Amino acid sequence: MKLTPPIATPAESRTFGLKHAGQVQRPGREAVRMKGWLAAHRFWLLRRLVQCAIFGLFLLGPLAGVWIVKGNLSSSLTLGVLLLTDPFVLAQTLAARHVPELSALIGAGIVVAFYALVGGRVFCAWVCPVNVVTDAAAWLRRRLGIHTGRAPRGSLRYWLLGAVLLASAVSGFAAWETVNPVSLTQRALIFGGGVAWGVTAAVFVFDLLVAPRGWCGHVCPVGAMYALIGRVALLRVSARHSSRCNDCADCYAVCPEPQVIPIALKGKDRGKGGASPVITDSACTNCGRCIDVCGPDVFTYTHRFDTRRV
Amino acid sequence: MKLSRRELMQGAASAATAGLIAGGAALAGRPALARPAQAIRPPGALAEDRFLAACVRCGLCVRDCPPQNLKLSRWGDGIAADVAIGTPYFVAREIPCEMCEQVPCVKACPTGALDPALTDIAKAKMGVAVLIDQENCLNFLGLRCDVCYRVCPVIDQAITLEKVSNPRSDRHAMLLPTVHAGACTGCGKCEKSCVLEQAAIKVLPAAIARGELGHHYRKGWEAGSRDGRPHFDAPVQRLPEHAVPGDLAPLRSGAAPYTPPVLAPGAAASGGAP
Numbered sequence: 001m002k003l004t005p006p007i008a009t010p011a012e013s014r015t016f017g018l019k020h021a022g023q024v025q026r027p028g029r030e031a032v033r034m035k036g037w038l039a040a041h042r043f044w045l046l047r048r049l050v051q052c053a054i055f056g057l058f059l060l061g062p063l064a065g066v067w068i069v070k071g072n073l074s075s076s077l078t079l080g081v082l083l084l085t086d087p088f089v090l091a092q093t094l095a096a097r098h099v100p101e102l103s104a105l106i107g108a109g110i111v112v113a114f115y116a117l118v119g120g121r122v123f124c125a126w127v128c129p130v131n132v133v134t135d136a137a138a139w140l141r142r143r144l145g146i147h148t149g150r151a152p153r154g155s156l157r158y159w160l161l162g163a164v165l166l167a168s169a170v171s172g173f174a175a176w177e178t179v180n181p182v183s184l185t186q187r188a189l190i191f192g193g194g195v196a197w198g199v200t201a202a203v204f205v206f207d208l209l210v211a212p213r214g215w216c217g218h219v220c221p222v223g224a225m226y227a228l229i230g231r232v233a234l235l236r237v238s239a240r241h242s243s244r245c246n247d248c249a250d251c252y253a254v255c256p257e258p259q260v261i262p263i264a265l266k267g268k269d270r271g272k273g274g275a276s277p278v279i280t281d282s283a284c285t286n287c288g289r290c291i292d293v294c295g296p297d298v299f300t301y302t303h304r305f306d307t308r309r310v
Numbered sequence: 311m312k313l314s315r316r317e318l319m320q321g322a323a324s325a326a327t328a329g330l331i332a333g334g335a336a337l338a339g340r341p342a343l344a345r346p347a348q349a350i351r352p353p354g355a356l357a358e359d360r361f362l363a364a365c366v367r368c369g370l371c372v373r374d375c376p377p378q379n380l381k382l383s384r385w386g387d388g389i390a391a392d393v394a395i396g397t398p399y400f401v402a403r404e405i406p407c408e409m410c411e412q413v414p415c416v417k418a419c420p421t422g423a424l425d426p427a428l429t430d431i432a433k434a435k436m437g438v439a440v441l442i443d444q445e446n447c448l449n450f451l452g453l454r455c456d457v458c459y460r461v462c463p464v465i466d467q468a469i470t471l472e473k474v475s476n477p478r479s480d481r482h483a484m485l486l487p488t489v490h491a492g493a494c495t496g497c498g499k500c501e502k503s504c505v506l507e508q509a510a511i512k513v514l515p516a517a518i519a520r521g522e523l524g525h526h527y528r529k530g531w532e533a534g535s536r537d538g539r540p541h542f543d544a545p546v547q548r549l550p551e552h553a554v555p556g557d558l559a560p561l562r563s564g565a566a567p568y569t570p571p572v573l574a575p576g577a578a579a580s581g582g583a584p
Contacts, residue, residue, distance in 0.1 A: 061373065067373075070370055070374070070418075071368040071373065072367075072369055074367055075421070076370075077370055083420055085420060086366070093363060093364060093366060096363035097363065098360065098363040098364040100364065100420070101421055104366070104420040155324050156324045156327055156328055159328035159329075160331055162328070163325075163328040163329050163331065163332035163333075164332045164335065167333060167335065168363075170336070171336040171340070172359055172360075172363055173339060173363050174367075175332060176332070177366075178339035178394065178395055179335045179338055179339075183396065184395070184396075187369070187384075190369070191372070191384075194385050194387050195385035219331075
């Protein structure tokens with residue numbers, strides 16, 4: 001009995017690709033050749049810019065004395081008015097039977113509304129600092145040609161989400177916040193780290209050597225919460241120009257959740273009365289790496305009702 | 311929906327894994343319930359178990375604390391190692407609470423882990439000061455120090471100086487700092503300002519500092535005083551009002567040196583002879 005079946009590692013992704021089967025360790029080369037380096041990295045650059053800008057805003061206070069944003073991503077106050085609260089940490093608080101102040105509830109409401117619109121896991125790809133860590137591990141896996149390791153089933157994160165809330169209810173305190181690499185890394189960045197950096201490093205090693213794309217894609221209950229929030233998100237990636245696809249499989253190689261691509265890309269006869277080209281799977285992080293890395297520009301951002309296939 | 315045997319087993323495996331991880335996380339957070347005595351929570355903090363349920367560890371209280379005395383605990387940082395990670399605390403001996411009138415830390419807390427009902431900082435109960443080492447406290451040694459008494463923001467209520475005769479010299483007063491827990495806010499200024507190498511007065515969490523009287527006890531003298539029955543107030547100390555032999559104070563002040571009181575002849579005869 002297999003408890004932890006392997007997910008599609010880059011090695012297996014090659015079976016999708018025919019043309020560049022030997023080159024999948026460096027996905028995106030063709031895109032760089034066809035579109036130029038900048039265009040082949042625009043969403044990646046934009047994403048890192050957003051991630052850095054958010055933490056820059058948090059650090060502007062303690063480092064430069066300019067207090068635009070206070071707190072951290074568990075709860076923050078922008079310009080003294082806009083309070084934002086992480087819905088997962090608030091859910092743990094509620095499970096632990098503490099009724100928070102209205103301000104925290106409103107703050108979480110704003111966050112939920114925003115991510116319900118743009119895609120829950122936009123938080124994972126565009127905000128969460130652990131994303132940089134796991135992306136780096138995935139990149140290093142490709143470069144070093146590490147194809148071993150297996151990740152737990154992707155459904156584990158939902159089970160973990162439920163188990164954490166249950167544990168919070170039983171123990172009476174926010175159970176995940178002692179070990180949560182997401183908030184530990186954020187706090188280490190904003191308030192100083194100590195040993196907390198060790199947790200960040202552990203996630204890196206886990207993703208590099210144990211489980212390909214393991215943490216964000218299969219374990220993290222924060223991501224699971226945001227995936228649930230973004231189930232009906234408006235902003236989505238579409239494989240609109242799937243007819244241009246040359247089966248290079250670069251998108252599979254870079255995608256942190258490669259299982260979300262095939263239905264949209266290869267759905268019944270590439271759209272002839274078949275599946276929608278829109279990637280509606282809530283696991284999609286809207287990171288845009290598939291758009292970047294695709295030479296013939298198959299993918300594009302659009303809204304979920306835009307099912308045109310060209 | 312029909313569950314296949316395989317799906318059922320896979321689900322069970324995931325559930326078991328998730329249970330183990332979450333249970334492990336809860337266990338890992340468990341020791342932090344017993345926080346070290348020197349780590350004092352900010353004003354208005356709920357009781358420790360409820361505080362840990364409520365605090366989202368955002369650090370907004372830390373940011374809004376004017377004297378910057380609050381810290382978020384970090385793994386591996388001395389005292390902080392035993393404080394639930396990411397939660398705020400301060401160490402009185404390092405930087406005490408400034409007792410800001412506006413209580414900005416409580417106002418900053420988005421979840422109510424710091425109770426917004428606390429609007430008067432003098433009602434804060436961060437801990438209780440305890441004069442923990444009477445053998446080294448300068449006042450107990452018969453010296454005049456009183457620094458803790460002077461810096462107390464609720465002077466003469468939270469800390470008073472109790473005048474006691476010094477049995478060593480038999481003619482000096484000892485002014486003993488005495489904490490009245492009802493008025494003490496636990497700000498820690500007394501601990502911070504104690505002139506000893508290690509403070510003789512320390513702020514401790516109330517759960518550690520305070521005893522609890524058996525609930526069947528009735529302080530009869532309190533009720534008696536209220537009802538107008540005879541008072542049983544603390545005896546008034548009668549320290550020497552007049553100079554006694556060997557006293558240097560009259561010489562310093564230019565007054566006449568010690569002169570034995572002149573007793574009436576009759577009084578000496580009748581009072582002195584057994």
